[in-house]
Amino acid sequence: MAASSYQYDLCIVGAGLFGSAAARHASTLHPEWKICIIGPEEPKERSIVHDRDIFGAHYDEGRIARCVDRSPVYTKFSQESIKRFAELEQASGIEFFTEVGNLLVGSRGTDFIKEISSTIERDNIQCDQLSGNAMKKKFPFLNLPEEDIVFFEETNAGYISPRKMIDAQLSIASRNGCDIIRDIVKTVNRIVITTGHVVELVTDRRTTYMARRVLLATGAFTTLRQLLGPNMQPDVRLMPISVAKVEISAEDAGRIRSMPTVIYFGKGNKGWWDDIPSDGRGRSGFYMLPPIRYPDGKYYLKLGNFPEFQGVDDIQTAADLKAWYCLKDETVLSRALGRLIQTLIPGVKMKSFKPDRCVIVETPTLRPYLDMLHSQLGLVTGGNGWAAKSSDEIGRLAVGMIMGGIEDEELTADMFTTRYKMRSQSKL
Ligand SMILES: Cc1cc2nc3c(=O)[nH]c(=O)nc-3n(C[C@H](O)[C@H](O)[C@H](O)COP(=O)(O)OP(=O)(O)OC[C@H]3O[C@@H](n4cnc5c(N)ncnc54)[C@H](O)[C@@H]3O)c2cc1C
Structure with a gap:
């Protein structure tokens, strides 16, 4: 029997630096939307004998923040993000930036x-x-x-605690009504319902969610579950x-x-x-x-x-x-x-x-992928080792993208198009 509706206007998969920023921006810009973010918490212990195989690049207390970066795109992302740090700290009550230069x-x-x-x-x-x-x-x-x-x-340089920055983003998103679901998404599929298409997400805990749109912000783990189409292997x-x-x-x-x-x-x-x-x-x-x-x-x-x-x-x-x-x-x-x-x-x-x-996660373009895989599924990944400090702006752009397109005078969508490799080129 076909489902008749969806629970969420937007579901963000991955509660890391990009995902948590997207959750805050989406829930602030669109209070009328029902939004959720699904992602596991940092494990207390990382062990080869445990079942857990999804981790994150944010399990630390120090990531360098600076405006001077390697490429003009990253410099812009850093500048835009860092100028919002104080406001983000104030609104969340969580300090994550230390301005030591x-x-x-x-x-x-x-x-x-x-x-x-x-x-x-x-x-x-x-x-x-x-x-x-x-x-x-x-x-x-x-x-x-x-x-x-x-x-x-x-000034505008020093270091951030990625853990605390995510806490700050998620606390504001939650206050805005965004549901924070501590689970791992196993499959993402577009299905037909009585009113059109929705995206169905099934988690490792066997819960099913229906969303109008989905943003994948799953870092190095994007291909570990069935989140993309069967032959989609981003070139990273x-x-x-x-x-x-x-x-x-x-x-x-x-x-x-x-x-x-x-x-x-x-x-x-x-x-x-x-x-x-x-x-x-x-x-x-x-x-x-x-x-x-x-x-x-x-x-x-x-x-x-x-x-x-x-x-x-x-x-x-x-x-x-x-x-x-x-x-x-x-x-x-x-x-x-x-x-x-x-x-x-x-x-x-x-x-x-x-x-x-x-x-x-390094991309051949040395820019993140910020791309719609189809009209209801977006992808944001590829921090290239520099993107903790820039994550707030990258999350904001990802929300703009999922709403209809990146609106920026200097940036165009083709700068962030995903490149693919053949399935046979990777065992991941
Ligand atoms: C050692 C090191 C040092 C770095 N130093 C700096 C630095 O000094 N300055 C700087 O700006 N950047 C730095 N970076 C880069 C920065 O940490 C990354 O660019 C940033 O974390 C990328 O964010 P992300 O959201 O793409 O990925 P992540 O932060 O890894 O988040 C991805 C999230 O998705 C979750 N997830 C994955 N799969 C699923 C699934 N199926 N279902 C649900 N959730 C899922 C993961 O659990 C994780 O929480 C460094 C990175 C490393 C590794």
Whole structure:
């Protein structure tokens, strides 16, 4: 028997950074809509022996936020998102942004430095160039090459807690009437009902929901369930990422509390890249966050190297994806990254070392996919490792898209069209 109606005007699948932003924007812009967001909470434990195979790129307390980004599109997304952080914090009562500033440091003549200079100029971003001496004076505890080029973005930059940002987005969405359903969507199908077509969603807990429109915001896990058509395989690289967290004492954390976030690309100091992959010309890159207090009450400094220098193969199977999230042992790389932290901030004492792992979704366009797969099903994915800070704007655009099209003077829908690969090219 055909169903006769739908329960939701919009169902968002995936309560991560993009999905939660979309839920807030949709429920704020369309109070007349019945909206829900379906996604599991962060698991208390990630274990290979448990059934759970869906995780997220937001299980952390630190993601760098800065307006200067690699591409004009991401710079725009960052600027638009960051300018709404204060309003979002105020409306939700949840603080997630710490404005410590961001240092961009690199060897002279690198494309990295050239791109930063032109972005600052083109987009008129408030960012000062510091001499090596000035940097040493401002941040005496940092051991960075003095001959390098340094840009300091002091305002509208720092770091966000992705966990708290999602809490902030969801608390406003919930207040606006959006239902938050803690489940995993297993299948998405368009079906015929008496009044036309609706999208039917069935979850792992065997509940069925009917929605007029569906937005998939499922990150690296988009192809793990039957959410897309049978032959639809978005062309993305799932890049396994190792990071290092070094625990330091509360006293050390207090001593370096003015530390900004740091992004580095270049030759570095002697020994930096001994155990870290580089580009063949002796250059490599990393990002580092200042001491952050984690839920266990301890302070950690976090460092990851650039995804292109991780030196590991892309994830090819669902089993590998689960294993990457669940295995907690340190990798050779995470240990090397831990050692690099101690070289960069020589005065602090490492109390303990914690490796962590995550997965980045990279698109061949290096822009997110923001696309309608059919008139009732939208997709937003492909953060390319830079999109936590930009997620609020990407979520807003996704809602615009599902309503009828991206409305922006500088952006056109074809910039975000999904590219596909053949099913046989992937076992995911
Ligand atoms: C190590 C690391 C460091 C990073 N550092 C930075 C940084 O410094 N600055 C920055 O801006 N960005 C950074 N990023 C990138 C940023 O975290 C991602 O771009 C962002 O999380 C992407 O958001 P998303 O919503 O697409 O995916 P996610 O945040 O992963 O959210 C996807 C959600 O969908 C859910 N889901 C999946 N499948 C289903 C299903 N079938 N049913 C229901 N729910 C489902 C998942 O559980 C998850 O909650 C980093 C990423 C990593 C991995």
